[in-house]
Amino acid sequence: MNKPATIKDIARQLNISISTVSRAMRNAPDVNIETRKAVMALSEELNYQPNKLALSLKQKQTHNIGVLVPNLDYVLATMVKGIDEVALEAGYTVMVCQSNESFGREIVNMRRLLDSLVDGFIISVSSETKVFDHFRKIQEKQMPMVVFDRMTPFLQAPGVRIDNEDGGFQATEHLIEQGYKRIAILAGPKNLGISNERLDGYLRALKKYKMKPDQDLIIYCDFNQHYAYLATQELLQMKKRPDAIFTISDRMAIGAMLAIKEKGLRMPQDIGLVGFNNEPVVSLVTPGISSVDQPAFELGKIAAKLFIETMHNESDMSHVEEVLKVKLIVRESSQRIVTKNGRTK
C-alpha cells in the first residue's frame, strides 16, 4: 500500500490486459459487464486513483485553468470566487497566481503555467503591464484566453468587464446634481484601461452639463491609498480647490477621505466624495462613502463561462466582450440635497 496502485496492478491481479482495465474504468464499450464489475471492485479495494499527469500527457490537456491576477484584494478575490464556482462545476481546477501588480512576476507566473500545466488562461492584467508580448505566446500556442475586469485593446481575446464609462458618468452626474461645481477626479495609472474609461465617463458627464473640464482637477496617480492621500492633499491646497472628488477606486477614496478629514473639511457640506467598487469598507466609515457598485462575483462567473465556451467552441470568439451594468450607491459623503425620505430625487 506504499506505492499508489496503477492500472497495471489491476490488470495483473485480474489476469487481464491493461487495455481492458482502461476501457472498463472509463465506461468505454467493448467490455463485458462481469469484467467491468471485477475491475471496479478491485480498483475500489486498491484505492486506485488515475494518474492525472499521465492522462494529461497523453491527451494534451490538463483540465486546469490558469488564473492570473494582479492581487487578491476584495474585488478580485470575489471575482476569483466566481471563476472558481463555475470552473469547478465544469470539471476544471483553477490555479490562481498573483503578480503583486508586478510586470516581472506576471511573466514568471505565466511561463510557469504555460509549460503544459494549464489548458488556458483567465487574466486580469497587472497595472504595471504596458507590453503584452508575453500574452501573445498564449495565443501562439492556440490556447484559450479570456480577459476580465482589466482589459486591454492590445489583446484580441474574449472578455468580460463592467461598464466603467457609465460608472464614471453616474458618479460625476450625481455630484453635479448635488450642486458641486469643481469636481476633481483621481484617475488611476494612465495606461490602465479601466482608469481611462472611468475618466471618459467623467468627461461625458461634465460635457452634458456644459461644464468645462479643468486639467488641474484631473490627477493621474498610482492605484493605491497612500498616493490618493497625497494627491488629495495637493488638491486641497489649490487656490481654487475642488468641492468634490471622484476617485476611481474605493481604496483611493479612503486615502482621499483621510486627507479631507485631516484638513478639517466636512463631507458632504464642504466637499463631496464618490468612490468605485462599493467595497464593504465604504459603508463602515463615517461618513459613508458613495460608490459605484459592480457585480464582481457575477463577473467572475461569466469569465469562467466564456473560457469554457472558448474551449469547446471552434469558432473565433475574440470579438466577444460582455459588459456588465454598474449602479451608483449614494451615501452621506456626497449627498447634500436630502429629500423627505432621505434619498436624492
Add this chain to the structure above:
Amino acid sequence: MNKPATIKDIARQLNISISTVSRAMRNAPDVNIETRKAVMALSEELNYQPNKLALSLKQKQTHNIGVLVPNLDYVLATMVKGIDEVALEAGYTVMVCQSNESFGREIVNMRRLLDSLVDGFIISVSSETKVFDHFRKIQEKQMPMVVFDRMTPFLQAPGVRIDNEDGGFQATEHLIEQGYKRIAILAGPKNLGISNERLDGYLRALKKYKMKPDQDLIIYCDFNQHYAYLATQELLQMKKRPDAIFTISDRMAIGAMLAIKEKGLRMPQDIGLVGFNNEPVVSLVTPGISSVDQPAFELGKIAAKLFIETMHNESDMSHVEEVLKVKLIVRESSQRIVTKNGRTK
C-alpha cells in the same frame, strides 16, 4: 511552428540522439561544449519549452504546492501572498483552492489536487471541518503537509500559528486596565482551535485580576459579521449588559460596532470594543477599533519554509510548531484612560 517543439525535434534537426539533447539541456556532464552550444542555440530558436507533465510523470514530483484555504479574506490573502513569495523563490508553483468554509468543497479540492497534481499541501482548515479523515489520505501517501493559522490537534503535522492565547490575554487585560468590569467575548465556532485559544487567553486575564467569568458573557457564534451583529444586539439587551466586548475577529468587531452604534451607545465611554487581526478597516471606522495585530505575511512565509524543509528533510517534523507573537494595537474604541501623550500607561 504549430506544435510546440520537443526534445526530439531538436535531436532530429541536429542529427544527434535525444539523450544527448536531454543531457545538454540540463547541463549534465558527458556532453561536448560544441554540441551543447548547438543544442542551446536551436532550442532558443525553436522556442523550446520542456514539458513539465512528462518530467513530473517521470520523476514523480510536480514542484507544485497545493494551498487549501477556507476563503480569501484579507488575512488569508496576505498569508497566501507570503506563501507565494517563498514558494516561487524555491521553484514551486502554488495552486490556491478556496473551500468557502465548506467541508464538502474542501474535500473535493483536496482530492483534485491529490491526483498527482501537487507534491504536498499547505492547509488552513475550514471552520466547518470537524472530521479530518480526508487529510489522513495525504499522510498515507507520505506527502508533505503543513498546517497554518488554523491548526488542529487532530492532525499530526508541522505548522505555524500565532499566539492566539496571548492575543486573547492582551486584549482582555487591556480592557480590564481601562476599568471595564463586565467584559463579554464573542468567540467563534466551538470546534475552531483559534476560537478556543483566544477564549483561553480571555479567561486567563480574568483570572489574573480575580474576575469571575460569566457564562452569559461568553457567546459562541459563527465567524461572520452578521451573526456578531445579532449576538451583540442580544448582549446589549441584557439587564446587566456588558461594558466591553472582545471579538475574536475584526469582521465580528465590525458587526458588534454596528449594533452598538444602533443602540446609541458611545465607545469607549459606554462600552469598550477590541477586535482581532488588525485589518486595515479597523483604523478607518469611527471610532477606530483596537485590535490584536498578527504578522500574517510573515506567517505565510514561514509556512512555505516549513513545507520546503519537510520536503527536503527525511526526519519527522510533525512535532514542529512555530508560534508567532502578536501585539495589541490600541485605538479609540477601548481607550478610556488617556495619558498626556495620548497613550495608555
Add this chain to the structure above:
DNA sequence: TTAATTCCCGATAACGTTACCGGCAACGCT
C-alpha cells in the same frame, strides 16, 4: 605497442495512460 583511462554519445526502458488495430470466438443469416 598495448593497456588503461577519459570523453562523448546512442539505444533502450520506463513513468501511467489511452488510441488504434487486429483477432478470435460465437452468433445470426442466407
Add this chain to the structure above:
DNA sequence: AGCGTTGCCGGTAACGTTATCGGGAATTAA
C-alpha cells in the same frame, strides 16, 4: 456450409522526458 456481424479482448505505439548502461574513439600511461 459459408459468410458477415457482433462482442470482447490483447498487443503495441505513443505522449515527452530522464536514467542506466554499454560502447566506440581518442587520449594518456606503461
